[in-house]
Amino acid sequence: xxxxxxxxxxPRVLVAGATGGTGGEIVDLLDRRGVTVRCLxxxxxxxAALRERGADEVVVGDLFDVDDxxxxxxxxxxxxxxxGSTVVDRFRxxxxxxxxxxxxxxxxxVDADAEAFVMVSALGVxxxxxxxxxxxxxxxxxxxxxxxxxAETAIxxxxxxxxxxxxxxxxxxxxxxxxxxxxxxxxxxxxxSRADVARVVVAAPWTPEAADxxxxxxxxxxxxxxxxxxxxxxxxx
Ligand SMILES: NC(=O)c1ccc[n+]([C@@H]2O[C@H](COP(=O)([O-])OP(=O)(O)OC[C@H]3O[C@@H](n4cnc5c(N)ncnc54)[C@H](OP(=O)(O)O)[C@@H]3O)[C@@H](O)[C@H]2O)c1
Numbered sequence: 001x002x003x004x005x006x007x008x009x010x011p012r013v014l015v016a017g018a019t020g021g022t023g024g025e026i027v028d029l030l031d032r033r034g035v036t037v038r039c040l041x042x043x044x045x046x047x048a049a050l051r052e053r054g055a056d057e058v059v060v061g062d063l064f065d066v067d068d069x070x071x072x073x074x075x076x077x078x079x080x081x082x083x084g085s086t087v088v089d090r091f092r093x094x095x096x097x098x099x100x101x102x103x104x105x106x107x108x109x110v111d112a113d114a115e116a117f118v119m120v121s122a123l124g125v126x127x128x129x130x131x132x133x134x135x136x137x138x139x140x141x142x143x144x145x146x147x148x149x150x151a152e153t154a155i156x157x158x159x160x161x162x163x164x165x166x167x168x169x170x171x172x173x174x175x176x177x178x179x180x181x182x183x184x185x186x187x188x189x190x191x192x193s194r195a196d197v198a199r200v201v202v203a204a205p206w207t208p209e210a211a212d213x214x215x216x217x218x219x220x221x222x223x224x225x226x227x228x229x230x231x232x233x234x235x236x237x
Contacts, residue, residue: 001205011077013038015038016101017040020084027053030235038058041060064101066108073111073112078116078117079106080201085098095147110160115160116160116162117162126152126184134187156212164215165201167197168188168218169190169192170192170197179199179218180217181200181227182216183214183215186226192218199234202234207231
């Protein structure tokens with residue numbers, strides 16, 4: 001991604017999951033970075049809070065609805081997806097926002113000719129060997145992990161530049177700017193703050209080394225020898 005679009009306007013970035021822990025950190029990071037920030041939420045009650053947090057535009061919609069996903073992605077240049085199911089959602093049905101929701105979002109992004117799509121996924125998703133932490137995620141929330149895997153596959157096959165982050169156990173707390181990322185199969189394990197995940201998610205479309213990559217991401221000095229050195233570039237420099 002460059003700093004401006006073909007017509008010279010600033011890039012429009014959609015944050016899906018903007019009211020969530022990671023999504024909120026993403027919105028904070030995008031503030032005053034020369035991009036138009038559009039946030040998606042299912043509830044209009046979140047409009048004012050999202051505006052206050054830095055959203056230039058708020059779309060109210062549900063990613064299970066294809067038309068809502070199309071509205072949310074209209075005229076966007078970048079989609080950052082931090083949507084996710086709650087543990088309770090696991091018992092409500094067999095469709096999850098992690099799967100069908102991300103796929104609807106992806107279709108909208110492709111139809112809108114967006115340049116980049118970034119998804120927050122989880123350790124253990126996919127066929128590569130994973131750490132014990134990834135296996136624990138697979139054991140406790142298998143349908144959600146499978147839904148994420150389906151979305152990952154669709155994203156990798158779509159005609160759009162992408163980056164997927166398979167995160168370790170998400171925590172609160174501040175940004176360290178010291179995360180470890182590695183290609184799938186590196187078996188990374190450990191926690192990572194939502195703020196640290198947000199930084200790499202925001203940076204990915206502006207970081208050439210992150211294009212069309214899937215990364216495991218944690219903050220754990222014990223796995224430093226397995227991690228890649230990436231010069232993350234933020235929008236706006
Ligand atoms: N918890 C962990 O340890 C862990 C580990 C690895 C990966 N992850 C993944 O990391 C991601 C971020 O997690 P988080 O804890 O920061 O998220 P979160 O706080 O649970 O937020 C989830 C977001 O998803 C949105 N959402 C849910 N269903 C939706 C739908 N049908 N349509 C549109 N939006 C919908 C919600 O928006 P509204 O309610 O405003 O609509 C909310 O903003 C998730 O994909 C999660 O699975 C989590």
